[in-house]
Amino acid sequence: MKKIYLHPLPVRIWHWINALGFIILILTGAQIRFVDSMGLMSFETAVQIHSWLGFILLINYFIWLLYYVLSGKLFKIYIPPFWRPIEFIKKSIKQAKYYGYGILIGDKNPHHPSPENKFNPMQQISYLMIMVVLIPLQIITGLILWDPQLFSTLSSLMGGIQIVSLIHTFLWIFFSAFIIVHFYLATLGHTPMAHIKAMFTGYEEEHENH
Amino acid sequence: MRAIIIVGLVIMCFLISYQVPLKEAFSDDTKSCLRCHAISTLKKTTEKGDSISLFVDSKKFEKSVHGAMDCSSCHPNITLKNHPVPKKIYSKADYTKEFSSNCLNCHSKDTLMKNKAHGELVKSGQIYCSECHGYHYIGSLKDWKNKVSFNEYCMSCHKFDFSKTLPSKEKISLRVNEEEIKKSVHGKFQCLVCHDDFSKVKHPIYNFKDKRQYRTEMTRICTKCHTDEMLKKNPAHYALTKTASCIECHGAHGVKSAKVVKSLPENQYCLSCHSRPLSMKMQTGETLSVQVKENEILNSAHKKLKCTECHKEFSTTQHPVRKFASINDYRAKAKDICNNCHQDAVKKYDTSIHAEAYKKGNPRSPECIKCHDYHKVTYISKDKQAGSELCISCHTESGKAFKLSVHQKAILDGKQNAPNCVSCHNSHDVLPTNIAKLEDSCIKCHKDSKVTHSKWLWNPPIRLSSFVDIHFKSASCASCHTNTDKAVFLTLVEKSKGKPIKEEDIAKSLNIDVKEVRNKIDQNKDGKVQQEELWQFMNLMKDKAKSNLAGRIDVLNANDAHKIESKDKAIKDCAYCHNPNSSFKVKVEINKEGAKPVKLETDSKVLNSAYAIPNISDFYVLSLTKIKVLDMLFILALLGGIAVPIGHITLRILTAPIRRKKREGK
Numbered sequence: 001m002k003k004i005y006l007h008p009l010p011v012r013i014w015h016w017i018n019a020l021g022f023i024i025l026i027l028t029g030a031q032i033r034f035v036d037s038m039g040l041m042s043f044e045t046a047v048q049i050h051s052w053l054g055f056i057l058l059i060n061y062f063i064w065l066l067y068y069v070l071s072g073k074l075f076k077i078y079i080p081p082f083w084r085p086i087e088f089i090k091k092s093i094k095q096a097k098y099y100g101y102g103i104l105i106g107d108k109n110p111h112h113p114s115p116e117n118k119f120n121p122m123q124q125i126s127y128l129m130i131m132v133v134l135i136p137l138q139i140i141t142g143l144i145l146w147d148p149q150l151f152s153t154l155s156s157l158m159g160g161i162q163i164v165s166l167i168h169t170f171l172w173i174f175f176s177a178f179i180i181v182h183f184y185l186a187t188l189g190h191t192p193m194a195h196i197k198a199m200f201t202g203y204e205e206e207h208e209n210h
Numbered sequence: 211m212r213a214i215i216i217v218g219l220v221i222m223c224f225l226i227s228y229q230v231p232l233k234e235a236f237s238d239d240t241k242s243c244l245r246c247h248a249i250s251t252l253k254k255t256t257e258k259g260d261s262i263s264l265f266v267d268s269k270k271f272e273k274s275v276h277g278a279m280d281c282s283s284c285h286p287n288i289t290l291k292n293h294p295v296p297k298k299i300y301s302k303a304d305y306t307k308e309f310s311s312n313c314l315n316c317h318s319k320d321t322l323m324k325n326k327a328h329g330e331l332v333k334s335g336q337i338y339c340s341e342c343h344g345y346h347y348i349g350s351l352k353d354w355k356n357k358v359s360f361n362e363y364c365m366s367c368h369k370f371d372f373s374k375t376l377p378s379k380e381k382i383s384l385r386v387n388e389e390e391i392k393k394s395v396h397g398k399f400q401c402l403v404c405h406d407d408f409s410k411v412k413h414p415i416y417n418f419k420d421k422r423q424y425r426t427e428m429t430r431i432c433t434k435c436h437t438d439e440m441l442k443k444n445p446a447h448y449a450l451t452k453t454a455s456c457i458e459c460h461g462a463h464g465v466k467s468a469k470v471v472k473s474l475p476e477n478q479y480c481l482s483c484h485s486r487p488l489s490m491k492m493q494t495g496e497t498l499s500v501q502v503k504e505n506e507i508l509n510s511a512h513k514k515l516k517c518t519e520c521h522k523e524f525s526t527t528q529h530p531v532r533k534f535a536s537i538n539d540y541r542a543k544a545k546d547i548c549n550n551c552h553q554d555a556v557k558k559y560d561t562s563i564h565a566e567a568y569k570k571g572n573p574r575s576p577e578c579i580k581c582h583d584y585h586k587v588t589y590i591s592k593d594k595q596a597g598s599e600l601c602i603s604c605h606t607e608s609g610k611a612f613k614l615s616v617h618q619k620a621i622l623d624g625k626q627n628a629p630n631c632v633s634c635h636n637s638h639d640v641l642p643t644n645i646a647k648l649e650d651s652c653i654k655c656h657k658d659s660k661v662t663h664s665k666w667l668w669n670p671p672i673r674l675s676s677f678v679d680i681h682f683k684s685a686s687c688a689s690c691h692t693n694t695d696k697a698v699f700l701t702l703v704e705k706s707k708g709k710p711i712k713e714e715d716i717a718k719s720l721n722i723d724v725k726e727v728r729n730k731i732d733q734n735k736d737g738k739v740q741q742e743e744l745w746q747f748m749n750l751m752k753d754k755a756k757s758n759l760a761g762r763i764d765v766l767n768a769n770d771a772h773k774i775e776s777k778d779k780a781i782k783d784c785a786y787c788h789n790p791n792s793s794f795k796v797k798v799e800i801n802k803e804g805a806k807p808v809k810l811e812t813d814s815k816v817l818n819s820a821y822a823i824p825n826i827s828d829f830y831v832l833s834l835t836k837i838k839v840l841d842m843l844f845i846l847a848l849l850g851g852i853a854v855p856i857g858h859i860t861l862r863i864l865t866a867p868i869r870r871k872k873r874e875g876k
Contacts, residue, residue, distance in 0.1 A: 033841070035833050036791040043785040043833075051670045104861050106869035146669050148830070149676035149683070160827035162835075169840050173847045180851030184858065 006113055006204040010067040014060055015199055021057045022179055025050060029172050054142045061135055077118045078128045092121040103188065113204060130178075134171055141168035242290055243281040244268055260302035270347045284312050309345075310338035327413030337370050355410050360400040361388070363410050378420035390464035404431050422489070422497070425455035432456040449529040453500075454488045477507070479526050480517045494536040502585050510587045520547045541579050542568065548578045558639035566805060574604060594621045594630040601631040611772035627655060643768055644701065644799060644807050645710065652687045666782065684831065685763035686771065690781040694770035697795040698761055698817060698834075699809070700826060705756040708828075710801040713808060719754040731798060732810060739798050739812040745821045759798070761817075761829025763787060766795055788833040790818065 007015070031038050031046035040046070068074035080088050094110045099122075102110075111120035119127060144151040144164045155161050189195040190205065198204040244266060246252060252264040271277055282288065299305045314322075317339075323329035331337055355363065368386040375381050391397060396404070407414050418424040429451075436456075441448045450459075459482075460466070474482070484502040491497055507513060512520070523530055534540040549556040559565050559578070567575035581600055582588075598621075602609030612618055612631075620628035634651035635641075653659055663678045689696055702711045717724040731747045732739050739747075751757040765771045786792065796812040816822060818838040829835065 030844075032788075032833060033836055033844075035785050035789050043788055047784065047832075048670050055671050099858075104865035104868065106872040145832070147674055147677050147680070149680040150674060161830040162823045162827045165830055166823055166837065166840075169837070169844075173840065173844045176844065177847035177851035180848070181854050184855035 002206045003203045004114060004206060005202055006115060006118055007199060007202045008067075008071075009202065010063060012199060012202055014064045014067070017060045018057060018064075021053050021060065022175060025053050025057070026172065026176050026179065028053070033169075051146055054139075054146065058139050058143075061139060064131070073116075076116055078124065078131065080121065080124050080128065088121055092125070095120045095122045099188075112206065134174070137167060138171045138175070141165070141171070237280050239280045239282055243288075246294070254299065256299045256301050256305070258301040262299070262302055262305060266346050273349075274347045275350055276346070276348060283316075286312065286315070306338050306340050310340050313339040313343075325413070326415050330415060331367065331372070334372065337367070337372060341370065342366060360402050360410070364401040364405075364408070376418055376420055376424070380421045382418075382421065382424060386463055394463065394465045396463075396465050425457055428457050428462065429455040432460075447529070449531045450483065452531045453490050454483065458486050458488050459483045476516045476518060476526065477504075480524075492534050492536050492540065496537050498537050498540060506586045510585060512585070512587050520550070522547075522550070538571075538573060541577050544584075545578050548582075555638045558636070562638060562640040563642045563805060564640055566803065570805075576604070594628055597632060598630040601635075605631075607769045608772050611769045615772055615774045616776045617772075617774055629655060642801075642806055643771075644699075644801065648771075649682055649687055684761070684829070685787065686765065688765045688771035688774065689763045689787075691775055692765055692770055692773045693775055693779060693781075694773060695766040695793075695795070696763060696787075697766040697797050698814075698829075699764055699797050699799045700759040700761050700812065700816070700829070701799040701801065701807075702751070703758055703760045705758040705827075708760060710760075711751075711755070711757055713800045713802045716751070716800065720750065727800065728808060728810065731800075737811060739810050739816075741813050741816050741819055741821070744798065744812060744816050745819075745825065748821075748825045758828065759826045761826055761831075761835075763794070763831070766797075785833075787831055790833050790836055790838075792834055794834070 027040065028046040028050040031040045032043065032050060035043045035046075041049075065074075068078070082088070091110070098107060098110055102108075109120075113119070140154070141158075141164045144155045144158070144161065145168055148155060148161055155164050158164050158167070186195045186199075187193075189198070194205060247264055247266040248268055250265045254262045254264055256262060276284070319332065322332045358366075365386065365388055368384060369388065371383070371385045373381045373383045373385075386401075391399075402408060416424075416427070418427065433456075438448070441451055481502060481504055484500060485504055486501060488500045489497045490500050518525055534543070545556060545559075556578075564576050568577050598609070598612065602612075608631075617629050621630060633655070634648055635646065640646075656662075660675050660678050660682075663681070664673055664675055667678050667681060668674065669677050688694075702716070703709060704711060713724055713727050716727050716730070720727075720730060722730060729735060730750070731743060733743050733746070734740075748757065748759070787794075794814065796814040796816060798810045798812045800808040800810070802808060817826070817835045820837055820839050822835065823837065826835070
C-alpha cells in the first residue's frame with residue numbers, strides 16, 4: 001500500500017470549511033426560499049446565517065485561490081492539458097467508462113492521483129468549472145443579493161437583479177445536486193471511507209492490487 | 211282699592227257730565243258714553259305702561275264719517291250695564307289690533323281687497339286699520355285724497371315699518387324714511403317724480419323674483435334723468451353702472467351725492483362702492499359677489515397693498531367692463547393676478563395635479579382663490595389643524611385616515627414639528643402620489659431614519675446604509691408603518707430610464723384611443739389582469755418601445771398611507787414581505803398626465819412567473835418574487851442527485867458477482 005500526500009493542510013482546511021458551509025448555505029437558502037413551508041428556523045435567522053456563511057466562504061475561497069496561485073499548483077492540477085486535447089478527451093472517456101462500467105466489473109481506476117496530477121480528467125474539468133466559474137459566480141451573485149443597492153451597477157451589468165437571482169438560484173440547485181453526487185463519489189475509493197479519510201489526513205492510500 | 215277708584219270715577223263723571231253741553235244730534239247711546247269720554251284727561255294705562263287717551267272730542271267726532279253712528283256700532287261689546295269694567299289691556303298695539311277687527315264688521319274684507327295695494331296690506335296683517343285711518347275722527351277719504359300732498363299720501367302708509375318677501379325669500383323693506391329723503395339730493399322731490407307709475411289712484415304691484423331684479427328695475431328709474439350720455443362723462447362710473455345698479459351705491463331714498471372724492475386714499479376710493487353688496491353676473495348666469503369687506507383686507511397678508519396693485523387694469527379713472535364665461539373662468543384668470551408677485555408659487559402650482567385637474571375642467575379642483583380666498587388671503591397659518599382642514603374639506607377620506615395617525619396626535623399634542631398635509635404633499639406643487647416621492651417628505655423630518663433603521667435592518671456581517679436604501683426604494687414608508695392592506699404596484703416604465711410610460715403614450719404608440727388602453731391590458735374585460743394578458747401586453751409594448759414593469763410595495767388604498775402608526779407598532783417582521791404567501795394584492799399601474807394613475811387589479815401570480823424575469827427585471831423581493839418553476843427544478847435536481855448514487859449502488863450490487871468472479875479468476 002502506497003501513501004500519497006494528496007491534500008495539503010490548507011486545502012483540507014479549505015475543503016472542510018467549504019463542505020460544512022455549502023451544506024448550511026444550501027439549507028438556509030432553502031429555508032429563505034421556502035419560508036412558507038419550511039420550519040428549520042425563522043427567516044431572519046436563516047438570512048443572518050446565510051450572509052455570515054457567505055462571507056466566510058468568500059474568504060475561504062480566497063484561501064484556496066491564494067494557496068493554489070502561490071504554490072503554482074493551480075495550473076498543474078486544475079487546468080486540463082488543452083494542448084493535448086485528443087488525449088485528454090480519450091482519457092475523459094476512459095474515466096467515464098470506468099465509472100459507468102469498469103467499476104462494476106472490477107476494472108482498475110485508470111487514474112492514479114499524485115500531488116501533481118490530483119484529478120482525473122472528469123474531476124479536472126468539473127472542478128475547474130466549479131472553482132473558477134461557478135463559485136465566483138455564486139459569490140458575485142450572492143454579494144449582489146446581499147446588498148442590491150451597493151452592487152447595483154454590477155447587477156445591471158448582469159442584466160438586472162432578476163437575472164442575478166436566477167443565476168444564484170440555478171447554482172443553488174446545481175450545488176445541491178452536485179454535493180450529493182460528490183459525496184457518493186467520495187465513497188468510491190478502495191474502501192468507502194478511503195477518500196474521506198484522506199481528506200482529513202491528507203494521505204490517500206493507493207492499493208497496489210486494486 | 212281699584213274698584214273704589216273706578217266707582218268714584220263713574221260717580222264723578224255723572225256729576226260733571228250734566229254740566230257738559232251735548233249736541234242734540236247725538237243719540238242717547240252716544241250721549242251717555244260721552245258723559246264720561248268727553249273729559250279730556252280721561253286715560254288708561256296699559257300693563258306695558260303705554261297711555262291710551264279715552265277722550266273723544268265730540269265736535270270732531272260729529273264731523274267724521276262715522277259722526278252719525280252710535281258708539282256701540284264700533285264698540286259692540288260695551289253697554290252701560292257692563293261699563294266701565296276694569297279691562298286688562300296689555301299694550302297699545304294689542305288694543306289697536308283688537309279694536310281694528312271691529313272695523314271689519316262693516317267694511318268687509320272683499321271691499322278692502324278691491325284696491326290691490328290696500329289688499330296686500332290688509333292681507334299681510336302687518337298694519338291695522340286704525341294705524342292709518344285713526345280712531346274717532348276718520349274723515350272722508352275722497353276729501354283727504356284731494357287735499358293731501360303726494361308725499362303725504364304715499365307716506366301715510368309707507369311711514370310704517372312693513373316689508374315684502376320676494377320668491378327668493380329675500381325681504382325688501384317698504385318703509386320710507388321721510389327725513390332721509392328730505393336730507394337727500396332729492397329732498398324737494400315728490401315721490402311721484404321717481405315713481406311715476408304711481409299716483410293717488412294707481413298703485414301697481416311688482417312681482418320681483420329677487421333683490422337683484424328689484425335693483426335692476428329700480429335703476430331704470432334713475433336713468434330717466436341721469437342718462438347714459440351724462441354718465442359717460444365719467445368713464446369709470448359709466449362702466450360701473452353696467453355692472454352694478456344705482457341703488458347699490460347711492461341708496462334708494464337717502465340719495466346722496468355719491469361723488470367719490472378722488473383724493474381719497476385709493477383703497478377707500480374703491481371701497482366706497484365695493485364695500486356694498488355688489489355682485490356681477492357671469493355668462494353662465496352665475497353671480498359672483500364683488501363686495502370687498504374692508505376688515506378682511508386689513509386682516510389679510512395683503513393689508514399694505516393698494517387695490518390696483520392686484521387689479522392692475524382698474525384705477526380711479528378706469529373701470530373696464532369685463533366679461534367672464536363662468537366663475538371658474540374668472541378664478542382661472544385671477545391666477546394671473548397672483549402671478550404678478552408670487553411667480554414661484556404659481557410656477558409650482560402649474561406642475562401640480564390640482565392645476566392639471568383644473569385645466570381639465572374639474573370644478574372641485576383648487577386654484578389660488580379656492581384655498582387663499584379672494585381678499586381674505588392670510589399668512590400661512592401656524593395652526594396646523596386649520597391648515598389640514600382646508601385640504602380635508604375635499605380630501606375627506608384621507609382626512610379621516612390622517613386623524614387616526616400618530617401625526618394627528620402630534621398636532622393635538624401641540625408638537626412644534628408635527629406635520630400636516632402640506633408638510634408631505636407640499637402646498638403648491640402637489641404631485642400625483644406615485645411620482646411625488648413622498649418618502650423624501652418622511653425623511654425631511656425623520657432625518658436619522660436611515661441610522662435608526664440600520665440598527666436592525668442590516669445584513670451581516672457589515673452594517674451598510676445601502677441595505678436600508680434598497681428597502682426604502684422598494685417599499686413606501688407606509689408599507690411598514692401602517693397596519694393596513696398592502697399591494698405590489700407594477701408601474702409601466704421605459705426600461706432604460708425608468709421613466710413612467712403614460713397612458714397617453716401607450717395610446718399613441720399602439721395607435722388606439724386613450725380609453726382603450728385599459729382594455730388592451732385587461733383583454734377579457736373581467737376587471738382583473740391575468741398573467742397571460744399582462745405578458746401579451748408587455749410583448750405588444752416591447753415591439754413599440756423598450757418597456758418594463760417597475761415594482762414597489764405600498765398600501766393598497768392610498769388613503770391608508772395617512773394612518774401612520776407609532777414606531778412600536780411598525781412592522782419589523784422581514785417575512786411579512788419576504789414571503790411567497792404574503793397577502794399582497796398586485797396592481798398594474800399606468801401613469802396619466804397630471805392625474806392619478808390607472809390601477810388595474812392583477813393576478814398576484816405574475817410576480818412568480820418566469821415571464822417576470824424579462825418583464826419585471828428590476829423588482830426583486832427575496833421569497834416574495836421567487837420564480838416558482840425553479841422550485842420544481844430544485845426538487846428534480848435533488849431527486850436526480852439522489853438517483854445517481856442509488857442507481858450506481860444498485861448496479862454495483864447487481865454486478866458484484868461479476869467482480870467476485872473476476873477477483874477469484876485472478
